[in-house]
Amino acid sequence: MRVWKLMVKLTIYYLVVTAVVITVATLYPSVQNYLPIGGAEALIGGVKPDDPLVAIEIGAPRVNNFLGSLFWLTIAEVGALLTILPVSWTYMACRDRKEYDQSLVETIIILPIAVTAIVVIVHNSLALAFSLAGIVGGVRFRNTLKSSGDALYILLAIGIGLSAGIGAIEIAVVMSVFFNYVFLLLWANDYGGIKGTHRYLRNNKPTESEVKADSP
Numbered sequence: 428m429r430v431w432k433l434m435v436k437l438t439i440y441y442l443v444v445t446a447v448v449i450t451v452a453t454l455y456p457s458v459q460n461y462l463p464i465g466g467a468e469a470l471i472g473g474v475k476p477d478d479p480l481v482a483i484e485i486g487a488p489r490v491n492n493f494l495g496s497l498f499w500l501t502i503a504e505v506g507a508l509l510t511i512l513p514v515s516w517t518y519m520a521c522r523d524r525k526e527y528d529q530s531l532v533e534t535i536i537i538l539p540i541a542v543t544a545i546v547v548i549v550h551n552s553l554a555l556a557f558s559l560a561g562i563v564g565g566v567r568f569r570n571t572l573k574s575s576g577d578a579l580y581i582l583l584a585i586g587i588g589l590s591a592g593i594g595a596i597e598i599a600v601v602m603s604v605f606f607n608y609v610f611l612l613l614w615a616n617d618y619g620g621i622k623g624t625h626r627y628l629r630n631n632k633p634t635e636s637e638v639k640a641d642s643p
Contacts (some may be wrong), residue, residue, distance in 0.1 A: 430615040433520050437513050437607055443562025444509055461490065463503040466595025489622065500547060507539040507591035510599045511584055517607045518580055521614050526574045535584050539599075552594060566578040578605075582619075 452459050462536055466485065490499045515535050519527070549556040572578060590599035611618075 429520065430611050432609065433516065436609055437516070437611075439602060440513055460500045461495065461502055463499065463506055463591055463594040463596045465597075466593045467598050470593075470595060470598075472480070473561045485547070485592075498546070502548075503543050503591045503594070503596065504540055506596040507543045507587055507599065508536070510587050510591070510596065511536055511539045513607055514580065514583060514587075516601055517610055518577075519608070522574070528573050528577070531572070531577055531580065535580050538581065538584040539588035539591065542585055543591040546592025547588055 448462075452462065463485075467476060490496050516534050516537065518532060536577075572581075586598040586602055590596060590602070
């Protein structure tokens with residue numbers, strides 16, 4: 428029951444956010460010039476094989492002044508935050524007390540915000556990219572994740588930040604939606620669990636340890 432309630436909550440959240448964005452863009456058409464969307468088209472189109480170092484254009488040609496740039500970056504950051512927020516709900520719902528890590532929840536929410544700004548800084552400069560790699564390499568991050576599945580949340584948070592940073596927030600939304608619903612469906616059906624595998628092994632006799640594990 429908790430899974431379905433969360434699915435309903437996620438569905439309402441995605442629909443409300445989408446409706447608000449469409450309404451604002453309809454009432455104020457000029458805002459469309461500052462929306463960090465459309466970058467997926469450039470990515471899917473691909474980069475020419477003979478020039479792999481061509482920079483990815485963010486795709487905001489109407490942004491040509493300080494206030495416009497600040498407004499675009501603010502929308503990108505807010506978009507990254509709104510996209511990652513429901514992912515944190517999924518984490519909090521699927522983890523028990525032993526596996527739960529509050530610092531990871533905070534990291535999941537903050538990481539896309541940081542990555543979005545970093546991508547804007549380095550996306551068009553190899554020198555800045557290598558400088559950032561050197562700085563990150565000089566800092567030692569020592570943190571052991573309580574569950575191997577937690578790495579998926581970190582990876583998704585980075586992906587959402589990258590998408591927002593290059594003006595392709597639509598990719599971040601698709602990632603967030605698919606991740607949440609697929610993860611919840613797998614969790615609800617206990618896919619891959621020992622008990623769940625018995626229906627695929629009907630011709631095999633369960634071992635004594637499996638019988639004890641299944642008994643209440």
